[in-house]
Amino acid sequence: MASLVSRPVLDVVLGEEEGSLVVSEIKSHDSYLSKPSTPRYEIREVAFLEQENDPTGEESVSVSVLIEDILRHFRTLGVKIVSSSVVFEYLYHYPEIAKLSRDVSNLVYQYFDFKAQLLLDVRDYNDPDSAYLTLCVRVPVYDDSVMERIEKIREGYYHLLNEMTGWFLLTTDYIPTR
Amino acid sequence: MVKYNNTPIIEAVCEFRFSSDTNWDLTTPGIMYGEIHEEFPHIEQHALQDINLLQDASVKGTRINTTILARFLSEDKKKLIQVGPRILSINRLKPYHSWSDFKSQINYAFQKLNERVELKGVQRIGLRYVNKIEIPTEQGKVDLEKYFDFRPFCGPNLPQSHANFIAGCLFTYSDERDRCQVQLTDATPEIENALAFLLSIDYFLAKPQSIPITQSMDWIEEAHGVVENLFEGCILPPLREIFCKEEE
Incomplete structure (x- = not known):
């Protein structure tokens, strides 16, 4: 399913396999952005959904x-x-x-x-x-x-x-x- | 059936989610496009992302669930057919003409897919109507009680003015086989000196595979009747005047 992702609009998940857990430090090299005093980390888990088993929580x-x-x-x-x-x-x-x-x-x-x-x-x-x-x-x-x-x-x-x-x-x- | 000359419907959606034993592969959207490209010549791709955030002092966590839909649009881009992993969605943006018109669009898409893919079962069907209702203000306000029989209620010990609101209810039908989510929220007005509201009515099959696939169109007809009744139940006569109810 990961090969389905072909759009840069999904930059956040590009190149990451389904189910993968990605940990990265959030760095700000941009002088216009405020710098946090302690390092912050980001974890992203990538999932491509084929089917939800419980349709009650979804909406059209x-x-x-x-x-x-x-x-x-x-x-x-x-x-x-x-x-x-x-x-x-x-x-x-x-x-x-x-x-x-x-x-x-x-x-x-x-x-x-x-x-x-x-x-x-x-x-x-x-x-x-x-x-x-x-x-x-x-x-x-x-x-x-x-x-x-x-x-x-x-x-x-x-x-x-x-x-x-x-x-x-x-x-x-x-x-x-x- | 009540008809309005100034209908508030900004979108009608019919969405099928097929059971996991339905054979589906990467070529299915392309096959579907081959069938419908004369009426739906434009192609776009749309990512449905469900993002869950977890935060503490030093770690930020995100879970991203992504579904990719191929979106086929009519020449005027008001009619859409969307195809994703075991998903078929038919959308009609405003101007919405009639139920018979929309039903024939649903039937067209469903039959085209059914001719090329063996649809084994239906996990969920949803029929959703989204209404955008704009009401002229009186001294900058709109009295919801005057226009809606479905609305938020804030008791006398609560603030009576609010910036945003969401009022929702999940109704059950057919021995809980079906459910209908009704939601009223504030919206962004397009005309001056008015407030806008979004009334969404989403009727869906809540028990997966509880109807055979061959009965899907009958189910949709029944769902439409319920949605129509619920809509009428949500509004009051002054709104019917704004919608310009046709004389019978």
């Missing part, structure tokens, strides 16, 4: 519930959704991009603090072939480090986009938060 997999959960997550983080009907349409069209934007929004708050304001929008929406989702970061004061931080986050996800339909860009418009 719904695209809309996935998207609505992601939207709820954005709401909890205080992400502002600009032109909401267009954004909703885009997220429903590209659920993988929706998941990616959720994960990136979490990262943004690790690289910036909670004074950062996030805005989710779709650019070029009049042309369905070139439309893309943007997450715009606004901070109170801009210096060179803002774009450096954004670049760091982009480096972490750009390779995932090659395997997805749709596109996602983390950016800033240099407007100070009020």
Whole structure:
């Protein structure tokens, strides 16, 4: 079953055999991320499920519930959704991009603090072939480090986009938060 | 059957999970695509991940259960057929037209798979309807009691304002052979000056292989009747007005 995994979106499990237990120290070489005082370790157990024996705990997999959960997550983080009907349409069209934007929004708050304001929008929406989702970061004061931080986050996800339909860009418009 | 001109259904899902004695291999999604590619030309892949976290002061643990689904989409990407390890899922995103339309999509996918794979038994079938209900606010609020007969209740000694909520219930049917999970949560509104709610009704076969595979479509018809009744039981007349109930 492990050979079924072929998508970078599953980076976390790539190259790891089913049932394997992977232990690794969580290292932060990134000066923009806070450093913990004691070493932290991560254990990952990889399992590929073929069949659950007890169906009572499961639910029928719904695209809309996935998207609505992601939207709820954005709401909890205080992400502002600009032109909401267009954004909703885009997220429903590209659920993988929706998941990616959720994960990136979490990262943004690790690289910036909670004074950062996030805005989710779709650019070029009049042309369905070139439309893309943007997450715009606004901070109170801009210096060179803002774009450096954004670049760091982009480096972490750009390779995932090659395997997805749709596109996602983390950016800033240099407007100070009020 | 009640009909609404402004239906709140944003998705209907019918999901089959077949028994482990059903022969299934890596080529099955490709075989299925060969059968349906004219109506479902677009292909995507989707990973279902169930992540469990364990945390203490120095060790962080994660168990990741992953199921890969091949997703085939219609030209407008509103109709989906998803195929995974012994899983067949048929989804219809909004606009949802009618039960007969969705049932024929279910039947089409099931028959196409049945022609190429010997389906031995059914572990689980689920018929789920997801409704997104947007209600205009009055002074920034919505009185749930006015619109829903299925809702969270907070007694007088509890705070009456909340940011998020989930209310759920698992009902049993047919001598506990079937169950239905009804869940009402808050959602993100798409229109201004409104609050949104997600009402999900998921009726499923809770006892594996308790019906023969040949009766699957009959079971689905019965499930649809229950889901429809439950939906009507969850809502009150002011919501029916918002949905623009058709005159009979």
